[in-house]
Each structure stands twice: as C-alpha cells, then as structure tokens.
Amino acid sequence: xxxxxxxxVAADNGDGTWTVTMDSPPSSNTEYLWVAxxxxxxxxxxxxxxxxxxNLGNVNDVFDACPPAxxxxxxxxxxxxxxxxxxxxxxAGFLWNHWDxxxxxxxxDNGDGTWxxxxxxxxxxxxxxxxxxxxxxGLVDNAVNGECTEDIEVGIINTxxxxxxxxxxNPGDGDVSVAYDTCMGSYTGLEDSDNDGxxxxxxxxxxxxxxxxxxxxxPLDPNFSVMDEAAFINIFGGAVKDDSTHVYTNPAExxxxxxxxxxxxALYPITVTNDSLILFTASVPSGGxxxxxxxxESEPHPNNDVVVSADVVEVSGSTETTYTVALPAQGAxxxxxxxxxxxxKDTDVMVKHVTLISESILDSDNDGVIDTxxxxxxxxxxxxxxxxxxxxxxxxxxxxxxxxxxxxxxDPLDPSVGEMPQQLIRVKGDPSASIGGSVDLVxxxxxxxxxxxxSGLGVSVHYDSSSLTFTGFADVLxxxxxxSDGPFNDDEDLxxxxxxxxxxxxxxxxxxxxxxxELPVELLTLSFDVADPVTGESTPIGFSxxxxxxxxxxxxxxxxxxILVGSWxxxxxxxxxxxxDGLLLLRYAxxxxxxxxxxxxxxxxxxxxxxxxxxxxxxxxxxxxDIDNNGTVxxxxDGLILMRYLFGLRGExxxxxxxxxxxxxxxxxxxxxxxxxFMP
Numbered sequence: 001x002x003x004x005x006x007x008x009v010a011a012d013n014g015d016g017t018w019t020v021t022m023d024s025p026p027s028s029n030t031e032y033l034w035v036a037x038x039x040x041x042x043x044x045x046x047x048x049x050x051x052x053x054x055n056l057g058n059v060n061d062v063f064d065a066c067p068p069a070x071x072x073x074x075x076x077x078x079x080x081x082x083x084x085x086x087x088x089x090x091x092a093g094f095l096w097n098h099w100d101x102x103x104x105x106x107x108x109d110n111g112d113g114t115w116x117x118x119x120x121x122x123x124x125x126x127x128x129x130x131x132x133x134x135x136x137x138g139l140v141d142n143a144v145n146g147e148c149t150e151d152i153e154v155g156i157i158n159t160x161x162x163x164x165x166x167x168x169x170n171p172g173d174g175d176v177s178v179a180y181d182t183c184m185g186s187y188t189g190l191e192d193s194d195n196d197g198x199x200x201x202x203x204x205x206x207x208x209x210x211x212x213x214x215x216x217x218x219p220l221d222p223n224f225s226v227m228d229e230a231a232f233i234n235i236f237g238g239a240v241k242d243d244s245t246h247v248y249t250n251p252a253e254x255x256x257x258x259x260x261x262x263x264x265x266a267l268y269p270i271t272v273t274n275d276s277l278i279l280f281t282a283s284v285p286s287g288g289x290x291x292x293x294x295x296x297e298s299e300p301h302p303n304n305d306v307v308v309s310a311d312v313v314e315v316s317g318s319t320e321t322t323y324t325v326a327l328p329a330q331g332a333x334x335x336x337x338x339x340x341x342x343x344x345k346d347t348d349v350m351v352k353h354v355t356l357i358s359e360s361i362l363d364s365d366n367d368g369v370i371d372t373x374x375x376x377x378x379x380x381x382x383x384x385x386x387x388x389x390x391x392x393x394x395x396x397x398x399x400x401x402x403x404x405x406x407x408x409x410x411d412p413l414d415p416s417v418g419e420m421p422q423q424l425i426r427v428k429g430d431p432s433a434s435i436g437g438s439v440d441l442v443x444x445x446x447x448x449x450x451x452x453x454x455s456g457l458g459v460s461v462h463y464d465s466s467s468l469t470f471t472g473f474a475d476v477l478x479x480x481x482x483x484s485d486g487p488f489n490d491d492e493d494l495x496x497x498x499x500x501x502x503x504x505x506x507x508x509x510x511x512x513x514x515x516x517x518e519l520p521v522e523l524l525t526l527s528f529d530v531a532d533p534v535t536g537e538s539t540p541i542g543f544s545x546x547x548x549x550x551x552x553x554x555x556x557x558x559x560x561x562x563i564l565v566g567s568w569x570x571x572x573x574x575x576x577x578x579x580x581d582g583l584l585l586l587r588y589a590x591x592x593x594x595x596x597x598x599x600x601x602x603x604x605x606x607x608x609x610x611x612x613x614x615x616x617x618x619x620x621x622x623x624x625x626d627i628d629n630n631g632t633v634x635x636x637x638d639g640l641i642l643m644r645y646l647f648g649l650r651g652e653x654x655x656x657x658x659x660x661x662x663x664x665x666x667x668x669x670x671x672x673x674x675x676x677x678f679m680p
Contacts, residue, residue, distance in 0.1 A: 079112050082180050086133045127158065127477055128167050133416050138167035140160075143159040145265055146261065156169075207219060231249070232340050254311060260341075284317060289315060365377060400412060422553045424555050425543050428444040434530060460494060462544065463500055463540070487504050517654070540559075573607040581646065589635035590619045655668055
C-alpha cells in the first residue's frame with residue numbers, strides 16, 4: 001500500500017550503498033521505490049515508480065535519481081521523435097497504474113527533436129504508448145488505414161482494429177526509436193522522405209506533393225493529397241495495387257473477399273442523409289471491361305456491422321471516363337469504412353478520384369449550376385432551355401420560342417412579350433481603309449418603325465487603337481446635339497468586344513420628342529488614321545448605348561473595316577497619275593497582262609518596277625479597284641472613273657455614263673471618298 005514504514009529494511013554496506021536481499025523474489029513485474037530517513041525518493045513526482053521484472057536479477061539504483069541520469073548496461077532506451085517543443089514527454093502502459101497517462105516514466109529531451117526514457121529489461125510482450133503534454137498517441141486509426149501493416153506482421157504493434165492499438169517490446173528487440181502517433185516500422189521523423197534536405201519532423205511537406213502535411217491526409221504518400229477523395233491503401237485478401245498508376249488487380253489466386261479499404265481518415269465518419277452518388281474516374285488499360293463495386297461499413301475495417309453496397313458498375317474501354325453510381329439515403333447512420341471490390345479477376349482497372357457527393361449539390365459539368373437545376377448537366381456551355389426546344393439559351397436565337405429573335409425581343413425569356421421597335425445604328429456603306437492612310441466612317445441612324453420623332457439617343461463608337469487613331473469629328477448631326485467627345489479608354493468593355501479598347505461618343509436629346517426629324521440620318525462622321533503595319537485584314541468597329549429612347553431597343557450592327565494594302569500608285573513612282581496609273585488600270589481591266597500591260601512608255605520614268613511587279617500591285621489591289629462596288633473591276637466604269645479623277649474631274653462629270661446599273665456605290669461623294677482614301 002506504499003506505506004513508508006512497512007517495506008523491507010536495507011542493510012548498510014559501508015560504501016555508500018544499501019542492499020535489500022529477498023529470498024523469495026516476486027514472480028511477476030513489481031513496482032517499488034526507496035525510502036531514506038522516511039523520505040520517499042522522487043517525491044516531486046509521486047507517479048513515477050521503479051519497475052523490476054523476474055528476468056532482471058539483481059539491480060542497482062541511485063536514490064532519488066528519477067529517471068536515472070544515465071542508463072546501466074542492462075537498460076533499454078526507448079526514443080520517440082516529436083514535432084514542435086512539448087513540455088512533457090512520458091510513457092504509458094498497463095504496468096503504470098493501468099495506462100494512467102500521468103503514471104509512466106518521464107523521458108529526457110535529447111535536443112534534436114527526440115526524447116528518450118531508460119527502462120530496465122521487462123518481460124515478454126511489454127505494451128506501451130507515448131504521451132505528449134498529456135495526450136496519448138492513438139494508433140488505432142493508423143492501423144485501420146493500413147499504415148501499420150508491416151509493424152503488425154513483425155509483432156511490434158498489436159491492435160483490435162477498433163478500440164486500441166499498442167506498441168510492443170520483447171526481449172531481444174534492443175533499443176527502440178519511433179515517431180509519436182506514427183506506426184511505420186522504424187520511422188522516426190528524422191528521415192527525409194522526399195530527399196529535399198529537410199528531415200520530416202522539420203519539413204512542412206514530407207512527401208513533396210505540394211500539399212502541406214497539416215492538410216495532407218497521407219503526408220508520406222506523394223500519390224495522394226486530396227482531403228475529400230478516397231485513398232485505397234489498405235489492401236487485403238491478395239489484391240494488388242500499383243500506387244504510381246492507380247491500377248488495381250485481383251489476381252486469379254486472390255481470395256473471394258479480396259479488396260481495398262480507404263485509408264483517408266479525413267472522410268470518416270461518412271453519413272448519407274440524402275440520396276447521393278459515388279463519382280470516380282476509371283478505365284481498363286487493356287481495352288476490355290471489369291466490374292467495380294463500392295461498399296460502406298459502419299465499423300472501421302476489418303470489422304463490420306451495418307453494410308451498404310452500391311450497385312456494380314461496369315468499367316469499359318481504355319479511355320479515362322467518369323462514372324457514377326447511386327447511393328440511397330441512409331438517414332443518420334455513420335459509416336467508418338469505404339471499401340472497393342473488383343468482381344472481375346485478372347483484369348487491370350485504373351480507378352482514381354473516388355468521391356461521394358449528395359445529388360442535391362452535384363454539378364457534373366462544373367458550370368456552377370447543380371445537375372437538378374441544369375437543363376444540360378453534361379454540357380458546361382449550357383444550363384437553361386427556356387422554351388424546352390432542346391437548344392440551350394446560349395445557342396438558341398429565340399429563347400422563349402415566341403417567334404421573335406432575342407436581339408429584337410422586348411423580353412427574350414417571356415413569350416408574352418414580342419418584338420420591340422429598335423433604334424438602329426450602323427456604319428454607312430461598305431468603307432475600307434488602306435495601311436498608312438486615313439479613312440472617314442459615317443455612322444448612320446434609323447428606326448425599325450420609321451419613327452423620326454423620338455426623345456434622342458446616346459451612342460458610343462468603339463475601335464481598336466492599335467489599328468486606328470482617332471483624329472476628329474468631321475461632321476456631327478446638329479439637331480438636338482448635346483455632346484460629341486472622346487476618345488475614352490474602354491476599360492469596362494462596353495461593347496462586349498475585347499478586340500476594341502477605345503471609343504468616342506455622341507448624344508442627342510429632344511425636349512419635345514421630335515428627334516431627329518428625318519430618317520435615315522447621318523449622326524457622326526469620324527476621321528481616323530490607319531496604322532502601318534496593321535495586324536490582320538480588318539479591324540472591328542462596335543457600338544454601345546449610353547441611353548436610348550423609352551420603349552425602344554438599341555440595335556447596333558458591328559462592322560469589320562477592311563484594311564487594304566496598296567494605292568493608286570501602281571508603278572510606285574510616288575504619284576497617282578492619269579497617263580500612267582490611270583492607264584494601267586484601264587489596260588488591266590481590259591485584260592492585258594505582263595509586258596503588254598506596261599509597254600509603250602506607260603510606266604512613269606521615276607519607276608523602277610518591272611511589268612510583272614506592276615501586275616502584282618494591281619492584283620493585290622483588287623479589293624478597292626471596284627470603285628462603283630458592283631462586284632466586278634470593269635474598264636469602262638472603274639477604269640474610266642479613276643482616269644477622270646486623276647485628270648481632275650469632280651462631281652457629275654466624274655461618273656457620267658460610267659456607273660454600272662447594278663452598282664452599290666452610287667453617290668458621287670462616296671465615290672470621291674473611296675478614291676481619295678487610296679491616294680498615295
């Protein structure tokens with residue numbers, strides 16, 4: 001009863017030692033302490049006792065050395081690697097007050113992240129655990145997830161896989177080094193698992209998989225780091241797994257119950273309160289097929305009680321494919337094992353990314369819309385089909401199926417609202433520009449219902465400043481004009497076209513709603529210089545609304561302005577001349593080519609080009625040679641007009657009897673502007 005006066009009395013040996021001789025020593029492990037002058041040794045910590053075992057024989061102690069300052073030749077050194085800087089490290093076991101975490105021997109700090117305790121030789125199957133700052137390590141989870149398989153097989157861990165897992169020492173094991181809360185053979189934490197020069201107990205990412213250990217369910221496995229995915233690392237019954245490829249195989253000789261248990265403890269406990277799905281990616285590398293089955297068990301593997309098995313899934317083909325299998329709701333039942341079985345023997349199956357997800361939050365195409373609300377759950381580009389016509393709203397030009405296209409529909413999602421009148425904005429005509437030249441763009445306005453008596457309009461014209469430089473407003477409609485300004489940076493992408501980066505704007509407001517008074521009408525004429533060089537064959541012109549008339553939709557028509565290469569100076573002497581360049585176009589339009597195109601001194605004396613080079617210049621200029629825009633380059637229309645222009649004719653004399661009947665460019669002003677923009 002630990003009385004200070006009832007124990008055996010020691011005899012003084014006269015040399016500073018005292019001895020107790022026992023004729024009939026105890027037959028089992030015995031705890032004891034020394035008392036000198038009624039003072040119990042180790043009085044500062046009354047839960048630290050000495051231990052004697054039958055196989056120890058005679059023992060020598062030093063009074064009040066608790067624990068001893070250094071070991072004797074018969075002591076066993078137990079060492080544990082510890083992360084951080086704990087205040088207290090000690091052992092716990094049955095010998096010390098039946099696993100009392102405050103009763104075991106205290107370890108000494110070695111100063112290198114390890115702590116050691118010396119014990120005299122103890123008996124067979126001595127079971128113990130480490131206690132850090134009052135927290136006893138719990139190895140049962142490690143055993144369940146397969147981390148302790150080697151230790152269990154060699155007999156240094158004993159467990160029931162459910163309630164407890166203890167370390168074991170046997171005579172002959174010698175000194176022992178382990179890592180706190182880890183059972184992996186002789187792993188101490190002083191190893192460098194990823195060979196990065198930092199020992200594991202100081203390394204924030206032991207397996208160098210990019211996920212810090214505190215967030216990594218398997219910090220020593222570089223093949224797994226996702227908290228919400230299963231890791232089938234506990235393999236049983238003769239099953240086989242290749243960790244690097246996630247390929248699982250049940251050989252023909254494996255047990256009928258062979259399979260794989262999840263070792264990611266972060267998943268547990270699993271509850272299936274709603275109808276759910278198991279999602280996984282799988283393939284059969286050989287190109288065949290195999291059956292895969294998942295099972296939930298209420299108890300940690302290998303124990304089982306409540307068992308729920310999902311339907312068998314047939315995995316086929318060598319292409320990685322996402323599979324799903326339904327898992328009905330299980331109420332409040334908790335599951336602590338997730339198992340995978342291959343019901344097809346001798347077939348390699350690749351399985352990865354196994355997750356369990358409630359049907360209520362499943363988003364198969366990752367478009368941000370859950371499947372139960374997604375009309376196209378497997379198409380990330382679509383989620384709505386307002387008129388249920390099988391065409392998603394993004395691709396459907398009439399979302400509500402009312403026969404009115406969305407662009408002119410007052411409410412594209414309401415079939416009871418039809419077409420609204422529109423304020424129409426466009427670039428007038430079909431202007432083009434030449435590299436290094438200048439161009440004027442006329443912005444024209446109209447309405448779909450021909451109503452010229454509205455309250456006004458505010459409009460912005462957008463362009464790409466790498467191709468065009470705005471030089472000014474050549475003309476502005478003065479009726480009710482409030483402002484014309486710019487350019488401005490299009491930081492908000494107002495025209496929804498990232499290819500444009502600047503804009504200019506104009507605004508008109510009529511107090512008496514009489515704007516603009518006539519239709520169609522030219523709102524703005526904008527002047528631009530064209531860059532040299534220019535990337536691409538065209539540059540975009542876009543529009544956005546600042547404000548449009550009440551009850552009207554803003555309906556702009558964007559325009560791709562062609563950027564043409566060349567000028568009327570076909571012989572490149574620096575001038576566009578009637579008797580050289582004008583005559584060259586006439587001959588070209590009449591069908592002459594090669595030397596016949598450029599003979600008879602038709603080429604200017606300042607030109608160094610050959611006939612073939614001049615022909616090339618004409619060929620690459622065909623985009624703008626069609627002056628009257630009838631689709632054909634003709635000698636007696638386009639050729640004649642250019643000759644007249646270069647001779648100085650303007651106005652009606654320029655085009656008399658030289659306009660094709662099907663010409664699209666009819667107005668003399670437009671023809672003159674077209675010619676002018678390609679003058680050298």
